[in-house]
């Protein structure tokens with residue numbers, strides 16, 4: 001293989017007055033003064049006005065290495081410190097160069113030229129536009145020959161075992177970090193986390209995390225942020241916003257900020273959360289609960305990175321990465337008219353669904369261990385199951401009867417209860433049996449549904465039974481929508497979206513009132529009590 005070096009003429013370092021030419025270390029010439037390294041050809045790139053120096057260097061090279069060929073290429077840079085210009089012309093050079101990799105191996109000399117030119121050579125080599133390695137020359141140290149030293153750098157990292165091993169370790173650390181240090185055994189979950197790790201490191205695009213309550217969405221969002229931060233991918237803050245609590249003017253002001261006197265009570269100007277998130281990450285928790293107006297404004301902020309604080313006619317800018325979490329089926333919400341299709345499209349790029357605990361039975365054991373360790377750390381005492389107790393608990397926890405409705409939240413609470421009751425002793429089979437009954441009770445379907453039935457307290461079971469199941473179900477969903485709306489017109493808009501577009505329903509609010517009246521209900525009576533209203 002012939003060695004071919006690409007070098008930029010060093011207008012300072014390669015120059016030396018006649019009398020001391022052979023006493024000075026000159027990087028480009030020095031490359032030809034090593035007996036153990038023969039260069040067959042030099043492609044010397046010269047910036048226009050230095051042609052004379054280039055000829056001098058070429059003739060000196062012929063003196064020390066007569067068998068080497070030197071080709072001089074003039075590239076007239078206006079400004080050798082202009083990245084765009086230098087990169088562009090070096091790229092053109094590489095693209096028009098007839099590389100013959102079967103017979104020649106190429107080296108880009110990094111020691112001469114402006115720093116900008118050196119960076120460009122590095123980038124072109126790394127991107128394989130220049131299909132070779134880098135060579136670096138350095139001046140002689142005391143008692144060394146004038147040739148100095150050279151070293152060859154191969155950017156193909158796979159050749160550097162120790163670096164490759166470090167990268168691998170770093171990536172494994174990232175995975176373990178995202179998994180909270182829990183040795184999960186579920187194959188799909190591990191794949192999911194592997195992909196999330198890659199996306200977290202390489203992408204700035206929105207991430208949407210779906211999954212049932214307690215499956216770890218909030219925790220994962222925080223860990224993605226922490227991982228990005230540890231890899232210097234992000235510098236700003238992590239701002240968590242619970243969308244379920246955002247309604248009306250105050251919500252807009254909380255998000256987007258406001259001017260002084262923007263509304264009654266706005267005594268001074270305030271930056272909103274989205275401004276604080278500049279350069280950082282916004283976690284939009286429970287995004288499915290966001291009202292339609294807020295969705296519209298948020299969409300603009302996410303898309304254009306600009307928005308107008310309340311009461312201001314000046315736009316402000318803030319650039320942040322979005323992570324959203326929800327346990328709702330957002331596609332379904334779009335069809336129901338409660339979620340904007342364009343907002344979903346915007347955040348639905350990297351979408352991950354975290355499985356519930358029931359879907360990962362093989363992970364229950366490592367998670368029990370993790371919860372015990374967590375308790376030990378916070379309480380400073382050791383937690384242990386008796387062998388029999390552990391067996392019984394694990395058998396129950398992984399059985400189809402264990403629904404783990406609250407997922408990790410249930411598991412954390414369960415271990416905490418048992419550890420507390422055991423005191424300084426081991427967790428006994430009796431404690432486990434009691435805990436199993438308690439969990440079973442908490443997952444009873446009736447009590448669970450009851451919590452979420454919006455008709456409880458509005459209409460008695462006997463009255464409801466007067467209606468067909470068909471009507472009951474319609475009423476239940478209608479009340480659910482109404483309770484999430486600010487006004488009857490807002491509810492009307494959501495419920496009769498399709499008719500509105502077809503202009504077949506002149507008055508939504510009227511239509512809604514009539515429907516409620518059939519059940520002896522009206523708008524006021526179905527609104528949640530004040531305590532329940534201040535959600536979150």
Ligand SMILES: Nc1ncnc2c1ncn2[C@@H]1O[C@H](COP(=O)(O)OP(=O)(O)OP(=O)(O)O)[C@@H](O)[C@H]1O
Pocket residue numbers: 179180182211212213214215216217218219220325326327367370408409412
């Ligand atoms: N992989 C995990 N292993 C063990 N515990 C976890 C794991 N992920 C989360 N947890 C714990 O479970 C609890 C619930 O997690 P988190 O709040 O992230 O759930 P969520 O999906 O955001 O729930 P919600 O939808 O109700 O907001 C937290 O206490 C968290 O520390």
Ligand SMILES: [Mg+2]
Pocket residue numbers: 217218219285325
């Ligand atoms: Mg959450």
